[in-house]
Amino acid sequence: MKPSLILPLSWSITWGAPKKLARFGAEGVIQGGGEAEVQWSDHEAVARRSLASMSDLLGKHPLGFGQWLAALDDALATPVEVAIIGDPGVEDTRAMLDVVLGRYRPHQLLAAGSGDVPPLLKHREQMDGKVTAYVCRNRVCRAPVSDVVMLLDMLRA
Numbered sequence: 001m002k003p004s005l006i007l008p009l010s011w012s013i014t015w016g017a018p019k020k021l022a023r024f025g026a027e028g029v030i031q032g033g034g035e036a037e038v039q040w041s042d043h044e045a046v047a048r049r050s051l052a053s054m055s056d057l058l059g060k061h062p063l064g065f066g067q068w069l070a071a072l073d074d075a076l077a078t079p080v081e082v083a084i085i086g087d088p089g090v091e092d093t094r095a096m097l098d099v100v101l102g103r104y105r106p107h108q109l110l111a112a113g114s115g116d117v118p119p120l121l122k123h124r125e126q127m128d129g130k131v132t133a134y135v136c137r138n139r140v141c142r143a144p145v146s147d148v149v150m151l152l153d154m155l156r157a
Contacts, residue, residue, distance in 0.1 A: 086131030
């Protein structure tokens, strides 16, 4: 089994963890011990209910709820999902990771790996055997690239 790397690149806990799970595409993940299958929409619903439950307090006491205001910002933003298909220990993959991690992008989600990978990476393949990056917004992906300059251009757009 090759290593995988998952980095949610903004804060998380009550809002962030379920939201990030939804963005990683947790559909089809089956929990051990006979528990029910987890659907990504369930994670999204938990995140939205959590945020909605705080709306009155956010309006009345914004200085006391900085993390919740960050959650609201995250909820209103267009997320950028980056999937890099390649072994994180290989130089070409590291070069792609450096491009993605080289600048602060608060609403970015990164998944990288090969072999046994998280759902965000499933059904995505390398092009011509090279490390390949997919950049997606609102679950719609642009054409995959294997060039770091093209990846940087896609992240700037």
